Amino acid sequence: KVRRVTPLMLSMLKGQRPIVSLTAYTTPIARLLDPHVDLLLVGDSLGMVLYGMESTLGVTLEMMIAHGQAVMRGSQTACVVVDLPFGSYQASKEQAFLSAARVMKETGCSAVKLEGGAEMAETVAFLTARGIPVLGHVGLMPQLVNTAGGYRSLGRNDKEAETIRRDAKSIEAAGAFAIVIEGTIEPLARAITESLTIPTIGIGASPACDGQILVSDDMLGLFSDFTPRFVKHFATLGPQISAAAAAYADEVKARTFPAIEHTFQPRAAALPDSDQ
Ligand code: KIV
Ligand code: NA
Numbered sequence: 001k002v003r004r005v006t007p008l009m010l011s012m013l014k015g016q017r018p019i020v021s022l023t024a025y026t027t028p029i030a031r032l033l034d035p036h037v038d039l040l041l042v043g044d045s046l047g048m049v050l051y052g053m054e055s056t057l058g059v060t061l062e063m064m065i066a067h068g069q070a071v072m073r074g075s076q077t078a079c080v081v082v083d084l085p086f087g088s089y090q091a092s093k094e095q096a097f098l099s100a101a102r103v104m105k106e107t108g109c110s111a112v113k114l115e116g117g118a119e120m121a122e123t124v125a126f127l128t129a130r131g132i133p134v135l136g137h138v139g140l141m142p143q144l145v146n147t148a149g150g151y152r153s154l155g156r157n158d159k160e161a162e163t164i165r166r167d168a169k170s171i172e173a174a175g176a177f178a179i180v181i182e183g184t185i186e187p188l189a190r191a192i193t194e195s196l197t198i199p200t201i202g203i204g205a206s207p208a209c210d211g212q213i214l215v216s217d218d219m220l221g222l223f224s225d226f227t228p229r230f231v232k233h234f235a236t237l238g239p240q241i242s243a244a245a246a247a248y249a250d251e252v253k254a255r256t257f258p259a260i261e262h263t264f265q266p267r268a269a270a271l272p273d274s275d276q
């Protein structure tokens with residue numbers, strides 16, 4: 001049996017080589033991505049990407065656990081990290097522990113991720129001291145969309161940059177094994193990366209980070225409600241799926257599908273019976 005990458009192993013990649021991460025929500029996608037990545041994130045972005053929600057706020061702990069289980073079933077070697085959803089950890093450090101413990105016990109994942117800076121440091125320390133590895137998430141925090149004023153790149157003024165720098169520092173000091181930096185300008189991502197001893201994993205945060213993550217559906221060209229500047233399409237599966245559905249519809253209407261080779265026929269008694 002192959003051993004999984006651990007959070008500690010990810011920490012030790014800083015200064016060695018970039019950390020490769022992608023999101024996964026399902027067993028078949030986890031199976032395809034697992035051989036190529038260090039970290040698979042079961043992100044609460046699944047609310048928007050899989051369920052068509054307007055934001056990540058409606059995602060529940062039960063949804064995260066179900067998808068965490070699916071990704072664990074499909075992966076063998078990647079470190080699987082599950083997002084704590086909005087409302088499952090902000091009330092208190094005790095609430096955060098109970099939510100994170102459920103996620104760890106019911107999925108078997110290796111760590112949880114939670115959004116937040118200095119205000120979440122006590123919680124991160126509480127979890128890590130009690131056996132739950134934490135991946136931090138600073139900069140653009142989608143769970144704060146209603147108070148932070150939407151999705152825009154951050155760090156363009158000194159006050160904003162200083163806040164994010166301090167957020168990253170306090171999450172590191174609290175014991176996180178790595179930190180996702182989302183949606184910040186390059187000089188800020190570089191300064192944070194240089195000032196921390198744990199790795200930074202960037203999304204829309206420049207190549208200066210110690211690793212990168214993207215939403216798989218974005219980089220596969222599957223989810224195209226809107227494509228932010230930081231997304232590169234490494235494939236365009238959306239148009240391929242549309243074309244496949246159109247071809248299927250044509251063949252069904254023309255009665256050219258199913259063809260003879262897709263059809264069960266009665267066989268001569270002498271032939272071996274087959275249901276295949
Ligand atoms: O939910 C998510 O997919 C994330 C990544 C984009 C970092 O938090
Ligand atoms: Na997330």
